Amino acid sequence: MRQTDSRRRFLAQTGAWAGLTALNPCERVLGAPKFAANPFSLGVASGDSTADGVVLWTRLALDPVAGGGMAPEAVAVDYRVAADEKFGNVVRRGKATASPDLAHSVHVELTGLKPGSWYYYQFSAGGWESPVARTRTAPETAGRLRFAFASCQHYETGYYTAYQHMAEEDLDLVIHLGDYIYEGGISKDRPRRHNSAEIVSLNDYRNRYALYKTDELLQRVHQRFPWIVTWDDHEVDNDYANDHPEDGMDRGAFLERRAGAYQAYYEHMPLRRSSLPKGSNMQLYRRLRYGNLGEIFVLDTRQYRSKKPCGGGLGAICPESTAAGQSILGAAQRRWLLEGLEKSAGKWNLVANQVMMAWLDRKPGPEMGYSMDKWTGYAGELKAVMEYLAAKKVKNFVALTGDIHSNWAADLKVDFARPDSRTVGVEFVGTSISSSGDGEDGQDKEQSARAENPHIRFHNQQRGYVSCTAAKDRLQADYRVVPYVSKPGAPLRTRASFVVEDGRAGMEKA
Ligand SMILES: [Fe+2]
Structure with missing residues (x-):
């Protein structure tokens, strides 16, 4: 049994979630969860390009059409951005927080990229990787x-x-x-x-x-x-x-x-x-x-x-x-x-x-x-x-x-x-x-x-x-x-x- 599953089951059984959330909801970010299923079930997206940036999006959902199936705690999501599809030339790495308040969605606003250029990006969380996707900045x-x-x-x-x-x-x-x-x-x-x-x-x-x-x-x-x-x-x-x-x-x-x-x-x-x-x-x-x-x-x-x-x-x-x-x-x-x-x-x-x-x-x-x-x-x-x-x-x-x-x-x-x-x-x-x-x-x-x-x-x-x-x-x-x-x-x-x-x-x- 995966760690997250046993933990979720324990917390669900004991009803301890409410107490944990009340302690400090903002600071409880689960850094290294392990998911039993692919959390990238809704794919990825990007949008609203400017000449030096773009928004990257994903949402973690283990059970997408039934509330998402995620435990009510924040999860750290890693992302990487590269100039090439094989990620030989990575230009950005970072961590975003998928919060239960926003259905474990992630919105990353990149800046400092080159205008009029294609980029490739990928998220990872809980031992899973999202599909590799591409996006483009607006040109000058x-x-x-x-x-x-x-x-x-x-x-x-x-x-x-x-x-x-x-x-x-x-x-x-x-x-x-x-x-x-x-x-x-x-x-x-x-x-x-x-x-x-x-x-x-x-x-x-x-x-x-x-x-x-x-x-x-x-x-x-x-x-x-x-x-x-x-x-x-x-x-x-x-x-x-x-x-x-x-x-x-x-x-x-x-x-x-x-x-x-x-x-x-x-x-x-x-x-x-x-x-x-x-x-x-x-x-x-x-x-x-x-x-x-x-x-x-x-x-x-x-x-x-x-x-x-x-x-x-x-x-x-x-x-x-x-x-x-x-x-x-x-x-x-x-x-x-x-x-x-x-x-x-x-x-x-x-x-x-x-x-x-x-x-x-x-x-x-x-x-x-x-x-x-x-x-x-x-x-x-x-x-x-x-x-x-x-x-x-x-x-x-x-x-x-x-x-x-x-x-x-x-x-x-x-x-x-x-x-x-x-x-x-x-x-x-x-x-x-x-x-x-x-x-x-x-x-x-x-x-x-x-x-x-x-x-x-x-x-x-x-x-x-x-x-x-x-x-x-x-x-x-x-x-x-x-x-x-x-x-x-x-x-x-x-x-x-x-x-x-x-x-x-x-x-x-x-
Ligand atoms: Fe319509």
């Missing part, structure tokens, strides 16, 4: 940036075949736009099953992240590239807005739920300490620089937004959506975004966004069907942002969007109600990794969507992701799709490609 100057963006990976509705293909791409980074997990309970007739009701508590959210993160294809993409992550609604509750839940939970209970959900998000993502949650609040919007080539504005359009207007469904752009104070960003984030865009020194202004910006009337004919959960529910603020881009001559504004489990490409207009108004940027909406199941090509639906919405350039309803190359003179977006996710192994196809030329708002078919 760069000729091109290759990245993919993805969203909506409902575990139950399909396999992560899109990630299998993404792992084979030549990328500098991956951007995830939200719905990394879904909070819902068991549904019938799904390709993959879990065993839980709708999640509410911190422990529930931890188990749900753990379930998703046991997926080998998802782990593979985290091992290959650094990620930049943001959340949408399902990391907490479908369609929530700030402190307004989807259904009738009271505000206090919902904020408690949100606090647990935000904490579990932090615990499972390669985020900096600046994002450590404080109660039911968490700082997630942030800006990352990619040398002279781009700035990435990462938005949080859930935590601060006003309540959905006009009943919250599909309808006309109503007066409430343009009322003063109706905001999807909140005042502080809006100020931060606009100031950042005005001062941006990057060639491309990439905006990692959740819900669609471009107006999208989903009802044919004179009837109007705009979603009040998207930026159209906050149409006054959307117009103010678009007008700001025009007034301040912000160049190369590229919104990267998720949420609606379908591919769209759209020109962004100062006034979407007037097709002849100025184009100030573009929006690429990427489909889901697996959410909504197999899907279909949907060419007929593209026709009707374009008839209702002249600024729409493309639509498709299959699963996949978008792969982008930003260079000095142009940015290209390639929509990659898989024909099915109900069983593994689907091939990948590039369904459409669009190009944005430097300094020219709007897109052309590549």
Whole structure:
């Protein structure tokens, strides 16, 4: 029997944990535990690269989907970082603490690395080693940036075949736009099953992240590239807005739920300490620089937004959506975004966004069907942002969007109600990794969507992701799709490609 197991059993039997923790919880770090099972069951990750550093992440979990299975004491985790895959040239070694307060997650913020460089890293703890993974610092100057963006990976509705293909791409980074997990309970007739009701508590959210993160294809993409992550609604509750839940939970209970959900998000993502949650609040919007080539504005359009207007469904752009104070960003984030865009020194202004910006009337004919959960529910603020881009001559504004489990490409207009108004940027909406199941090509639906919405350039309803190359003179977006996710192994196809030329708002078919 391993030392830790016998010790855990003894302590569990005698109930001595409470006494030990009460003595001095901060100083009890188990330096040399031995684990009977691999504690790196959730893989590793890295993210939020700067020119001289990156965040490394892992979480120790012996029994991942049942609370983690770790004893309630801190564990020392070793890490090493090398310039080569075989660890011949180790540039950093260190120790981090996996604390039970944060579900034995580890967030290491490296500094002092070389810009624009690949690094390899590995954790070890309790006699086990994590997989070797690689990551990359941001460059100071760069000729091109290759990245993919993805969203909506409902575990139950399909396999992560899109990630299998993404792992084979030549990328500098991956951007995830939200719905990394879904909070819902068991549904019938799904390709993959879990065993839980709708999640509410911190422990529930931890188990749900753990379930998703046991997926080998998802782990593979985290091992290959650094990620930049943001959340949408399902990391907490479908369609929530700030402190307004989807259904009738009271505000206090919902904020408690949100606090647990935000904490579990932090615990499972390669985020900096600046994002450590404080109660039911968490700082997630942030800006990352990619040398002279781009700035990435990462938005949080859930935590601060006003309540959905006009009943919250599909309808006309109503007066409430343009009322003063109706905001999807909140005042502080809006100020931060606009100031950042005005001062941006990057060639491309990439905006990692959740819900669609471009107006999208989903009802044919004179009837109007705009979603009040998207930026159209906050149409006054959307117009103010678009007008700001025009007034301040912000160049190369590229919104990267998720949420609606379908591919769209759209020109962004100062006034979407007037097709002849100025184009100030573009929006690429990427489909889901697996959410909504197999899907279909949907060419007929593209026709009707374009008839209702002249600024729409493309639509498709299959699963996949978008792969982008930003260079000095142009940015290209390639929509990659898989024909099915109900069983593994689907091939990948590039369904459409669009190009944005430097300094020219709007897109052309590549
Ligand atoms: Fe989704």
